[in-house]
Amino acid sequence: MTAQLIDGLALSKSIRAEVATRAAALTAKGCKPGLAVVIVGDDPASHVYVRNKVKACADAGLHSVLEKYEATFTEAELLARIDALNNDPTIHGILVQMPLPKHIDPHKVIEAITTSKDVDGYSTLSAGELMTQLPGFRPCTPYGCMKLIESTGFDLRGKHAVVIGRSNTVGKPMALLLLQANATVTVCHSATPDIGQHTRQADVVVAAVGRRNMLTADMVKPGAVVIDVGINRNDDGKLCGDVDFDGVKEVAGWITPVPGGVGPMTIAMLLVNTLESAERSLKSV
Numbered sequence: 001m002t003a004q005l006i007d008g009l010a011l012s013k014s015i016r017a018e019v020a021t022r023a024a025a026l027t028a029k030g031c032k033p034g035l036a037v038v039i040v041g042d043d044p045a046s047h048v049y050v051r052n053k054v055k056a057c058a059d060a061g062l063h064s065v066l067e068k069y070e071a072t073f074t075e076a077e078l079l080a081r082i083d084a085l086n087n088d089p090t091i092h093g094i095l096v097q098m099p100l101p102k103h104i105d106p107h108k109v110i111e112a113i114t115t116s117k118d119v120d121g122y123s124t125l126s127a128g129e130l131m132t133q134l135p136g137f138r139p140c141t142p143y144g145c146m147k148l149i150e151s152t153g154f155d156l157r158g159k160h161a162v163v164i165g166r167s168n169t170v171g172k173p174m175a176l177l178l179l180q181a182n183a184t185v186t187v188c189h190s191a192t193p194d195i196g197q198h199t200r201q202a203d204v205v206v207a208a209v210g211r212r213n214m215l216t217a218d219m220v221k222p223g224a225v226v227i228d229v230g231i232n233r234n235d236d237g238k239l240c241g242d243v244d245f246d247g248v249k250e251v252a253g254w255i256t257p258v259p260g261g262v263g264p265m266t267i268a269m270l271l272v273n274t275l276e277s278a279e280r281s282l283k284s285v
């Protein structure tokens with residue numbers, strides 16, 4: 001193996017420890033940071049994720065509430081809960097776990113969350129704040145990817161970064177964050193004829209596709225930083241990313257594992273955003 005491992009689990013722990021320190025200071029001032037996590041339906045993977053988020057809050061000394069609703073919960077009922085959480089002074093962040101059941105319009109739900117509590121950064125106003133470099137919340141996964149890249153000491157200025165995937169939650173905000181760090185950014189997607197032609201020129205590759213082994217060693221420039229956002233299962237049911245880790249680690253300079261890479265950072269940045277929201281709420285009174 002030539003690549004150095006970027007340990008997302010270790011980095012997430014140090015960020016969460018820092019969150020805990022700042023949360024304790026806020027709590028001492030009478031403002032304990034609070035996160036509300038809302039889940040509708042019975043998708044088992046989603047239930048595992050939200051449990052991890054709530055546990056991470058408890059570990060860092062944040063207040064959290066988990067609201068679980070049956071798959072039959074209506075859109076109107078959910079919007080009423082969001083309205084209540086928007087007006088709840090003990091709650092600084094609201095996360096509605098995706099995906100939602102088909103009868104609920106996710107856009108309507110996301111837009112109902114007040115921007116100051118949109119710690120997922122999924123709303124159109126948060127997206128606009130990201131695009132225009134205003135202080136709104138950055139989506140947790142791309143924000144965590146930036147911290148992972150930063151942790152290597154790699155300076156993005158003037159470097160070529162290739163993002164594979166153009167989702168609203170990862171690919172698009174990732175490209176904007178890399179651009180803000182002065183990288184030259186290429187976004188590849190399902191209609192890109194030859195993705196390898198682009199990634200072979202890249203100093204940084206962020207793979208956010210959702211297809212196992214889509215990035216192989218022959219597509220990577222020697223020494224490149226490779227960030228794997230994928231969440232897939234292999235034939236044995238084991239969690240794996242989008243990157244052919246065993247092949248790419250022989251070529252890359254730095255690489256994130258799955259699990260233990262981007263996933264834990266997503267949760268760490270959710271706590272950072274919630275803490276930041278609580279700090280802002282104190283400043284605004």
Ligand SMILES: Nc1nc(=O)c2c([nH]1)NC[C@@H]1CN(c3ccc(C(=O)N[C@@H](CCC(=O)O)C(=O)O)cc3)C=[N+]21
Binds near residue numbers: 048120266
């Ligand atoms: N409103 C909303 N916000 C989200 O941030 C959101 C969401 N909906 N829906 C689903 C995705 C997925 N997601 C993950 C978070 C942590 C891990 C994570 O911690 N993964 C561990 C492994 C966990 C395991 O073993 O399954 C790791 O990669 O090491 C994974 C996935 C947040 N999401």
